Amino acid sequence: MWFWGFNVQEQGWRKGPWTPEEDKLLSEYVNLHSEGRWSSVARCAGLNRSGKSCRLRWVNYLRPGLKRGLITPQEEGIIIELHALWGNKWSTIARYLPGRTDNEIKNFWRTHFKKKEKSSLKQQKRRSQILKDKLQKDQLIHAQQENTSTKTTEALEGKMNTNDHHQPQEITKALYDTFSADTPSDHNIADVNGPDHHQQCFPVMYQDLVWSDATPDQDFVLWGGLWNLDDPFAGRTDSTNQYYMSKVAVSQNNNNNNNQATGHVHYQYGSVADNNCSNKNGNNNIIPIQNQARAFSSCGGSYIF
DNA sequence: AATGACAACAACCGCCGCTGG
DNA sequence: GCCAGCGGCGGTTGTTGTCAT
Incomplete structure (x- = not known):
């Protein structure tokens, strides 16, 4: 039903865009009495709106501390990575972006990403499949090379199928989701603490990307991996402080730790400037962020993401 | 200037889980 | 235990602004 240009529902709630007068009424009431029960807020504030509508208006538009304006490249990066982790858990993601709803x-x-996602889906699937095939092949070769090991080929094949751990293709997808964006700004990843400081990062990410029943030193670990929102280098895009991913450890079976073919490769985010890129042996096997996607698929005989 | 495509944003809808009676 | 009311959340739609043709 339409009344004076506004859409009025049968039960009497007004719908459609909020007027400045309504905003003022709601703001004044909530500031005075706090949020409380939204149904009563609507009634007591003299608004002909549903409680839901009032809550939405307050949370998304009127609440103090909201950031207005464009999403910054840093925020964009956070959104991309958190979405790769949690999917469409918008409210969860929003908790890590103060002022954003x-x-x-x-x-x-x-x-920004739905269309891109659609168009690159086929390409992404294909890349994931190639990586998955290569990973499985390498795992098998690796297993055959260590006949005396308890990790037999069968065990590894079984491991690839188990649901107890994150599957390699899941990691591949998450990383591709994270790093396959077009613009360089997508790659300005905030600092991540090293392996000794991963507690300072979001614990979910650290736990979430560890797959395997081996200990971290023996198998794939994406050190740290998430965002330090207080990162002093965040937003810097100059060559000195760009963020890099470096190999920080290699296979449990390669005692020389020289990143040669047989090993598992561990990666760590960091920047050249803050010396976070040196690996456990002091080597700097640095892969610029911009080249990561390529690096993933060009790690020779080594294991790759 | 008119128009269409697209992006950005605001708001609604339906579902679900929680809570109190 | 059941049920109604409510708030939160994700999906979807509607509106407005901008830009290219």
């Missing part, structure tokens, strides 16, 4: 992030994602 879940609605805002959701809209941003749909606007």
